Amino acid sequence: MFTIDDLADRLGGYLPSDEIQQVKRAFYYAEQAHDGQRRRSGEPYVTHPLAVANILANMHMDHQSLMAAMLHDVIEDTGVSKHALETQFGKPVAELVDGVSKLTQITFEDKAVAQAENFQKMVLAMSRDIRVIIVKLADRLHNMRTLGALRPDKKRRIARETLEIYARIAGRLGINTIRVELEDLSFQAIHPMRSERIKRAVANARGHRRSAMRQIQSSLQKSLDDDGLNGTVIGRQKHLLSIYRKMRDQRKPFAEIMDVFGFRIITEDVASCYRILGVVHNLYKPVPGRFKDYIAIPKANGYQSLHTTLFGSRGMPIEVQIRTREMEAMANNGIAAHWLYKAGQTSHPIAEGSHARARAWVKGLLEMQRHAGDSLEFIEHVKNDLFPDDIYVFTPKGDIMELPQGATVIDFAYTVHTDIGNNCIACRIDRHLAPLSTRLESGQTLEIITAPGAKPNLAWLNFVSTAKARSAIRHALKHQQQTEAIMLGRRLLNKALAPFDTSLEELDESTLKRAFEELDVSSEDALLESLGLGNRMTHVVARRLVEAAHGDSYEHSTSGDGSKAVVISGSEGMVVNFARCCHPLPGDPVVGHLSMGKGLVVHRAECKNVADKSFADKSDPDKLFALEWSDAIDEDFPVALRIEIESRRGLVAELAGLVTDADANIERIGIEERDAHLSTVNLTLAVKGRVHLAGIIKRIRNLPNVGKITRLAN
Template sequence: MNTIDDLCDRLKGYLPAEEIQQVRRAYFYAEQAHDGQKRSSGEHYVTHPLAVATILANLHMDHQALIAALLHDVIEDTGISKEAVARQFGEAVAELVDGVSKLTQIKFESKAEAQAENFRKMVLAMAEDIRVIIVKLADRLHNMRTLGALRRDKKRRIARETLDIYAPIANRLGINTLRLELEDLSFQAIYPMRYERLRKAVQQVRGNRKEVIKKIQQRLQERLEQDGLKGRVMGREKNLLSLYRKMKHQKKSFSDIMDVYAFRILTETVDDCYRALGTVHNTYKPVPGRFKDYVAIPKANGYQSLHTTLFGLSGMPIEVQIRTREMEAMANNGVAAHWLYKAGQTDRPIAEGSHARARQWVKGLLEMQQRAGDSLEFIEHVKVDLFPDEIYVFTPRGDIMEMPKGSTPVDFAYTVHTDIGNACVACRIDRKLAPLSAKLQSGQTVEIITAPGARPNLAWLSFVTTARARSAIRHYIKQQQKTESEALGRRLLDKALAQFDVRLEQLPEERLKPLLQEMEVTSLPELLEAIGLGKRMAYVVARRLLDDVEGASQTSQDEGSMIIHGTEGMVVSFARCCRPIPGDSILGHISFGSGIVVHRDTCRNLADIRDNPDKCVSLRWADQTVGDFGVNLKLEIEHQRGIIARIATLVTEMDANLERISVDERDARLSTLTLEVQVQNRVHLARVMKKLRLIPEVSRVVRLR
C-alpha cells in the first residue's frame, strides 16, 4: 500500500521541496477530515485520495492538482467548506476541489439523465480549469481498480459509464496511459469471462512468438545503427479491448488479429523519424496505402507519430510506429504533459500546443452546452464528438482542418464558423460544385458558398456528422420557430382584439401584468409565442384582456380575415388532405404546438369545428403570394410508348415542378396517373391542366380534393 512518504519520494524527482511540503500538509488535512470514514472495501477512506494523488504524480502533475486530488472529497463528504480550503491552500486549489466536487451524483428521473447532467457539469468545470477533468479521471481510475467490493450490477453500470464517457475523454485529451487502463478495467468488469479467455490467449501467443519478435527487433535495430541513427526498437503490446473490438467489428478470428507484429521506434529528432522510416522501408517492403503521417498533421488530441505497415518474413504484416521521445511522452500523458514541461521550466511548444487544442475542444463543448435544450440532448451531441476517426481537409487558403470521418461540407462550414454554416447554400470540393451531403475525403480542398438571408435546412440533420453542426442547426431552428410563432401570435391576437375594436398597442401595461401571471408566463413575447404555437387561444386571451374594458363592443366575427403570404415559415403549414393553393377559399385550423394549418374551406376535416373561434381562424391570401404549392392531379390516359415522359416534360415546360408520379393500370388499354405538382396559384394550375388536356392520349384531368 502507498503511503504519503512514498508519494513524497516520487515527487522529489520533479517538484521543489516547499511544494512537496504543501502536498504532505494536504494529506494530513484530508486524513483528519475523513477520520472515521471507511470505503466499501473496509479500508480507511484517506487511502482513496492518496491513491488518486499517486496516479497524478505518475503523470507529473503540478502540486495544486495533487493537493486537489488529496482534498477532492472533503467538501462533499465532510463538514469542511470551500472557504476553509481556500484559507489553508489558496484560491486556485479551492476552485479545483470545488470543480471536482460539483461532479457528484444528484437525484434525477433516470440514470441516463443523471449521467448526462453530471457530464454537463464536468464541461462547465473543465472550462474553468482543465485540471479538474484530469483529477476526475484519476479518481475514476482508482474507483475502477477497486470495483471488487461492489455488487455485480453496480460494477457493470460504473464500467459502462467509464467506457462511454471517461475513457473517450482521456483519449480526447491524449492521456493514453489512463485511457488504456480505464478501457482494460471496464472490459474486465463488463465481460469478465471474455476478458480472461482473451488475456490467457494473448499470453500463450506472446510466449510462442518470442523468438520471431526478437529476430525482427534485432534486425530493425541493426539497420538503424548501420545508417547511423540513434533509435530504440521496442515490441508493442495490443490493448485487450481493442483486440476484442477488432474481432467483433471485422468479424476476424483471434489468430487473424494476432498475426500482426507491432513495434515502436523512438528517435531523438523529427528529422530522425523520417530517416528511420526510410530505413525500415529499405529493410522490409511497405504495404501500399497503409502509411499515415501524424507528425506533419497531428491528431486532434495532439498525438504525433509515423505509422507504416510492412511485409515481413513469409509475408506476415509488421506494424511500426516511429516517434521522438517527446512525442512518446505526449502520446502517454497528452494534455498532462503541459504541466510536466511547465514544472521543468522548459519551453516545449508541443505540450503547449496540446493544451491549447484541449482548451479549444472544451470551448466548443461549452458552446454546445449553451445551445442544447437539455442535458440528454447535449450528451447525445458530445458522444458523437468523442469518437472521431479523423480526416484532414484544406480551406481555400491552404489551412488544414481536422474533421471526424464521414463529415460533409455542412460540417466543414460549421467547423469554420457558426455564421458560415447558417448562411451556407452550396460548396465546391476541389474546385468542382458538389452536393452539401457529399462525404469528404482526406486531402480535399473545400470551399463554402454563402448567401445573405440563407438559413439552415432541417433536412441537414439527416446527414451531418459533427456534434457542433447538429447542435447549431437545432439551435437555429428552435430560435427561428420562436421568432415566427411570436409574430404569428401577435397577428392572431390583433385579429381577435379587432373584433372588439381594440388594438394590442392601445392596452396599458398594468392590464397585461395580471393576465401574464394568470397564464403563468413571464413576458408578452412568451404569451404571443404560446398563441402562435396553438397552446393558447387568441380569442380566449382577447376576451380575458377586455373583460372589464369600457367601450369594447364585439363586431362581426368574420371581419378582417388574417392574410397568408406563404413566407410565414414553420408556424404556418398547408394541409395535405386538401392541398390549398393561392386563389382557393381558405380557413385556418389552430393546431396545438404547430401553429396554423391552412385548409380549403370546403375541407371535410373542418366540418365539426369551422364555427369554433378557439379552433378556427378566417384566412385570405395576400395579393402577391410567394412560393410553390403542391396539388394532386388525376389523369386518365391511354397506353402509349413514352406518354409518361411527354407528360413530365410538358409539366416542366409550364414552369411547374413534378414532385411525384404514380401509375395504376385499370386494364390493358387504360391507366390512371396521379401527379403531385408544385404550382404558384390557381391560374397557374388552370394553365397546366389545360395543356395536359391537349395531349391526345389524355382523356380526363381532375384536381383531387
C-alpha cells in the same frame, strides 16, 4: 502499503521541496477530514486520494493538481467548505476541488439527470482550469481499479459511463495510458467472462509468437544500425477491448487479429522518422493504402506519429509506428505533457499545441452547452463528439480543419463559425458546386457560399454528424420557430380582439401585466408564442385581456371586423404549415386549423379533414380560422395529380419536358400500369398557384391519348 513518504520520494525527482511540503500538508488535512471513513473494501478512505495523487505523479503533474487530488472528496464527503479550503490552500486548489466535486446539495429524481448535471458542472470548471478533467480522470481510474467491492449492477453502470464519457475524453485529450486502462477495466466489468477468455488467449498467443517477434524486432533494429540511424525498436501490445472490438466489428477470429505483429520505433528527431520509414520500407514491402502521416497532420488530440503496415516474412502483416521521444510522451500523456515540460521550466511546441487544442475543444463544449435544451441533451452531444476518427480538409486560404469521419459540408460550415453555418446556402468542393449533404474526404478544399437572409433547414439534422452543428441548428430552429410563433400569435390575438373594438397595441401596460398574472405567463412574447403554437385558445385570452381593461362591463362591437380573414403568404416559416392531405394552392378557398404545438395548418375549404367543421362553428371558435391568400406570393407549393394516359415509350421524358416548359418542377413521379395499353401517372409538382396549375393541366390535355386528369386530395 503505499504511503505519503513514498509519494514524496517520487515527487523529489521533479518538484522543489517547498511544493512537496504543500502536497504533504494537503494529505494530512484530507486524512484528518476523512477520519473514521472507510471505503467499501474496508481500507481507510484516505488511501483513495493518495492513490489518485500517485497516478498524477506518474504524469509529472504540478503540485496544485496533486493537492487537489488529495482533497478532491473533502467538500463532497465531509463538512469542509470550499471557503475553508481556499483559506488553507489558496483559490486555485479550492477551484480545482470544487470542479471535481459532485452536486451533492441538489436532489435529482433521475440518476441520468444527476450524472448529466454533474458533468455539465465539470465542463464549466474545465473552461476555467483544464486540470480539473485530469484530476477527474485519475480519480475515475483508481475507482475503476477498485470496483471489486461494488454490486455487479453498480459495477456495470459505472463501467458504461466510464467507457462512454471518461475513456473518450482521455482519448480526446491524448492521455493514451489512462484511456487504454479505463477501456480494459470497463470491458472487464461489463463482460467479465469475455474479458477473461481473451486475456488467457493473449497470454498463450504471446508465448507462441515470442520467437517470431524477437526475429522481426532484431531485423528491424539491425537495419537501423546498418544505416547509422538512432532508433529503438519495441514490441507493441494490443489491449483487450481493442482485440474484442476488432473481432466483433470485422467478424474475424482471435487468431487472425493476433496474426498482426505491432512494433514502435522511437527516435530523436522528425527527420530521422522519415529516414527510418524509408529503411523499413526497404526491408519489408509496404501494404498499399495503409500509410498515414500524423506528423505532418496531427490528430485532433495532438497525437503525432508515422503509421505503416508491411508484408512480413510468410505474408504476415507488421504494423509499425515511428515517432520521436517527445511524440511518445505526447501519445502517452497527451495534454498532461504540457505540465511535464513545464515542471522542467521548459516549453515544447507539441505539448503547447496539445494544450491549445484542448482549450479549443473545451470552448466548443461550452458553446454546445449554451445551445443545448437541458443537461441530458448536452451530454448526448458530448458523446457524439468524442469519436476519435478524423478527416482533414482545407479552407480556400489553406488552413487545415479537423472533422470526424462522416462529416458533411454543413458540419464544416459550423466548424468554421456558427454564423457561417446558419447562413450557408451552397458550397464548392475543389472548385465544383456540391450539395450541402456531401460527405467529406481528407484532402478536399471547401468554400462555403452564404447569404444574409438564409436560415438553417430542419432537414439538415438528418445528415449532420458533429455535435456542434447539431446543437447550433436546433438552437437556431428553436429561435426561428419562437419568433415566427410570436408574429402569428399577434395576428391571431388581434383578430380575436377586433369584435371588442380594440387591439393588443391599444391595451396599456398595467392592463397587460394584470392579465399576464391571471393567465400565468411571464411576458407578452411568452403569451403570443403559446397562441402561435396553438397551446392556448385566442378567444379565451382575448376575453381575459378585455376583462382586465374594462372589467365585466365590456360589450361586443357590432361593427368590428372579427370575421376578417387572416392573410397568409406561404413564407411565414415553421408555424404555418400546409396540409399534405389536400395540398392547398394560392387561389383555393382555404381555412386554418390551429394544431397544438405545430401552429396553423392550412387546408382547402373542401378538405375531408375539416369538412365536418366550420370556421363559423361557435362550439370551437378558436381552432378554425378563415384565411385569405396574400396578393404578393412568390413561393412554390406542392400539388398531386393523377393522369390516365396511353402507355408509350418516352412518356416520362415527354411529361418532364412539358412541365419544365411551363416553369414548374417535378418533385415525384410514379407510373402504374393498368393494362397493356393504359397507364396511371402519379405526379407531384411544385407550382405557383391555382392559375399556374390550370395552365399545366391544359398543356397535358393537349398530349395525345390523355384520359382523365384528377387533382388529388385526401
